[in-house]
Structure formats: structure tokens, C-alpha cells
Amino acid sequence: MILGITDPIRFAIDISAFFSIYLMLSISLNLEYGYTGISNFGKVLFFAGGAFTAGALATRTIMNLYSSQIGNYGPYCTANVIYATEASKILANNPTLAITMFVGLLILGGIIGGVLGYLASYPAIRLKESYLGITLLASGELLRIIARNYDPLICGSLGVSVPDIFAWLPVGVKEVVQVGVMLAIAFITWYFVEKLVRSPFGRLIRAIRDNEVAAEAFGKNVVKIRMQVLVIGSAIAGMAGVLYAFYTKSIHADDFMPLKTFIVWVMVILGGAGNNVGAALGALIYVLTERLIMQYKYMISAPFDVNYLSYIIFGIVLILILLYRPQGILPEKPSKTISFEKVIKKIKQE
């Protein structure tokens, strides 16, 4: 036991898992807001889109493929915990199926996220930032309300269990492998976004952020590019949602409150908008704070839920950053260029 943490390995795994999920969310918001200036107040919509994809399809796919091996426990929704356990047993003997399903759902979650990004932003992408922000926020709430009331999706307010996709590995190893895979996907995403913003496309989106009219005057289709950025960002958030579903193994509509969006904004603005290292740092700071609060909140005796206190603190911190350090902890840096010496050398060679 270290500092009252009963299982430090478990704690580290938990922190790494949530860090990789939040890293993907913050990096996608950084691409949208930090580099392009899009007011995406509906991040949770795309995250939920991915999570609902995995939640709705994982168990049902296995049930359809192996209907003979799974007994009848009654209607899917009321017995979905049992069905998910049965599905985990099948996955335990079938690594190929598990890996195929994991990759397949990850891609599908990304596609669903991207499609949702296109649909939700379509009515307002041509309008002012405030309209887009309102529309995306409202769309996120609508998806949550539908998910809570429309049983065929994720069993309404009951929630749905997700089978253990890494059940084919021995206990003790599988958690480490799962988190390793999640971290790897998160860092690949990070690398992809980093490459993207350093490419000519990255210069273009920054031009749109800094001066939309000027970018338009140079013949750039601002609306189309904003849409492309939003679709890419939403696809990343959708994949993060799939990873979240497979990690928590249970999906409830009410886990996807607009508060999640706010948290991602805190990460990006705290770490530094327009700096991918900053977005990663923001995600890390948030995850550590949140997990430590969860760990120690039982030690604080207050006549209310301590989580609310942490939200108030996050709100105040966000406002203070906007007031006194709007560039965040790590401010945006000018584009990396080849060093002066290298350029001179190259010229001399020629």
C-alpha cells in the first residue's frame, strides 16, 4: 500500500487508460479549436457515438455469430450482462475473432464519429462560431436523450455491458496489454495530428483561424476545410469512445453529459491551445487530479458530493487561465523549420 492506494499497479493502469482516452479527445479538440478555431462544444456527441457503436454491436455480433453456443436468457436488454459474459467466454477461446472485432469496431467507431461530425455541423458550419457551438452542444444532448429512451441502441436507461475483448489473454497480462494498446493508439493519433498540423494543410487551417477573410481571398474553401477538420476530429473522438467502451465494459447514456465536453476544453486551454504537447499535458494534469480526487474523496467529510467541489475548482481555474494566461501552460510555438545552418550547408553543396 502506497499513500493509501491499495493496488498501485491497478491504479497506474487506470490512470494510463483514462489518460489515453482523454489524450485522444484533447488532441482532437486541439486540432479543431487550437489550430482551426472551431467552437466544438459537442465533443461528447462524437465520443458517445463511438462508445454507443461498441456498446450496441459488440455483444450482439457475437450472439449472431455463435447463437448455438449462447443459451437463451430472455430478452437482450434485461439479460445483457449475462450475454456479455457469455460473449467474453467465446472471445476467450477465439483471439482472432477478438482482434478482428476490436479493429473492426475501432474503425467503425471512427467512421460513425466522422459521419456524426458531418451531420451535426452541417446546419451551422457556415454561420458564426456561436451558432455552431450551440448546435453541436444541443446535438450532443439530443443523442444522449435518444440513447436513454430508445432501447434497441444501448438498452435505454439500463445501460449495456460490453464483452471483455482481451479475454483470450491470462488475467494480469490482459490489463497491461489492453492499456498498452490504448496508449499506442493514442500516441499514433497524437503523431498523426502533429504531422497534420505541420503539413501545408496545417498552415492552411492556422491561416483560417487567424484570418478567415484573408484565407478566403486566397481562394481557399473555408467552409469545406472547417468541415474536414471537424470530421477528422470527430473520427478521433469516436475511436476514443470505442476504447472507452472496451475499457469500462459498460456503457450508460448518462455517462455522456455535456460536462465531458467541458472537461476536454479545460485540458486544451490549461495545457495550451495550438500546442499538441500542451494538450497532452492538460490531459495528464486532469486525469491525475481526477483520479486522486476519486482516491481520496472518502477522506474528506462534507455534507455534499466532493465531485461538485472539483467542478467548481475546474471552472474557476479555467476562467483564471483565460484571464491571466490565455495561451495556456505551453503556448503555441512557431512552425518548426530546418535550422539555418542546414539551409546554408544545402546551398553550399549546390
Place this chain on the structure above:
Amino acid sequence: MNVTLLIDAIIFGNLLVLLSIGLTLTYITLKIPNFAHGDFATIGIYVAYYFLVFHKISPYITLPIAFLVSGTIALLSYLLVFRPLNNRGISIVGLMVASIAIEVALRSTLHIYADSLTNVYKVISRGFIFRDFGIRISRTMYIPGLLIVSTALTFTLIITLYILLTKTKFGIAMRAAIENPDLAEVLGVDVNKVYAVSWFLAGGLAGLAGALVPFRMPANPEIGWMLLLRVFSSSILGGLSSIYGAMLGGYIVGFAEVIGIQVLSNPPFNLSTAYRPAIPFAILIATLLLMPEGLASKIKLEKIAAKIRGVKKQ
């Protein structure tokens, strides 16, 4: 048409009008949709509830206190957060993020207050409703007190606001400051003061609407946030920068939602009433796709005023 349904629709419309006017008042100052607007209404609810529980005073009597408290919180949020941010030249998106931060902080504070009420004073703090008085006209006709109070309040406030904006010196200065802040400042209008008054009024109106909400639906700290979607929908339908448009939008969304869900939850549709928020959402999307400038751009101001008078007669 069913009389009870009509009464429901009018009351809901009244509440939305009060809220949308407030949202529009803050929108026209800084050009940001204030996401914390719903929470100003929730503050009004808990102010009314405090006086009802601890002092046994009817929420109708404590309406001015709800107005003052919510107005003061809105004013403080402008003076302490939005004005300094605006003076530092932060972007519109930055201001919107700040308003979400205020929203989360206020809502969490209200949750803490509600938790403390339950745990310390052993008082129900979520899901309570206010008991209303009413007049029974016939066996099927029952006029709830809220219908009279909310309608009277809404129209008194609309007329007061109209007189304030068009007949008083301060109101004209206010419109000038909203229309063109720089020019108004050159002519000696204190733009900061005008904006501060706008925020105070906006918060106050939200507080009034909030204090009336528990007469109709069970209150909890989240209810203001849930109402916000409807408020955005009616304000955008009204054009987001026109006070008269907001009034019209509020009634349209209120009527569409109450009557729409009644129609949709019965055969042949049989939808769950839980899908109620989808109606204002559909109005929002339709407005953005068909006429993003809102109704105010389509109809002349005088015509809107005439239409509002038409609604009043019902």
C-alpha cells in the same frame, strides 16, 4: 382545442419568453450565447424555495428577491469575468468557454447547496414542486394562478422594457451602445454601465422565470441547464439579436413543444414523452438551415409588435 393544454402552452411560452429576452439582452452586448443563462433561472428557483421552506413565504411574494439575487449574480459574472476578458480582447470562442465555465461552477454550487439542504436541514432539495392557487370556473375549466401571474408578469415586463428602451434617455443610450459601442462612447454614453445593466436585467428576468418553474415541473439543480436548449432555440428562431424576435420565438417554441409532444405521444405516433427536447432541437435546426438570421430578419419590427399583441389577446 383542449383548454388545459392551451393553458400549459401559454405558461410554458411565458417562461420561455422571459428567459429568451434575457438571453438576447446578454447576446447583444458581447455577441456570445451565455451558456450560464439557465443557471440564473435555477438560482431563482432555490431563492424562492429557501423563502418558502425556511420563512413560509409564497414564491409569488418573493419574486422581487429572486429577481435581485439572480440579477446580482449575472451582474457579477459580467463584471468579474466577461468584462475583463472582453477588455483583454479574447476571442468569441474564449468568451463562450468562460460562460460554460461559469455554468459548470454555478450548477455545481447549486448541487452543493441542494446536498447541504438535504443532509444538514433534512429538507427535500430535488424534485420538489410549489403548490399553486387556482380558480375553478366550471367542472372542466380550471384556471391555475400561475397562468394569471406569469402572463401578467410577462406582459408587464415586455411593456416596461419597451418603454425603457424607446421612451427613456437611458434606454435610447442603451440601444445606441448596443448598435454601435464605439460611436456611442464618443457621444458620451457609458457603454460599460449600459452593458452592466443589460446583464443585471437578463439575470433578473431569468430569476423570475426560474422562481415560477417549480409550479409546473419538479425542480432540481439541472433544470436550468435543461431549459437552456429551449431558450437557445427560441432566441435563435427570433434572430438572437432582437428582443421582440425573442418574445415571438419564445411563444412559438413553447406552443410547439407543449402541443407537439401531446400530438406525438398519442396515436398514430405513440412516441415517449421523453423525446420532448427533440422538438425545440428540430426548430433550432430548421431555423439554422432555412433562415439563420431568424424571424426578426423576415418580419418588420412593427409587425412583430402587432403579432405579440395578437398572442396577448388569447
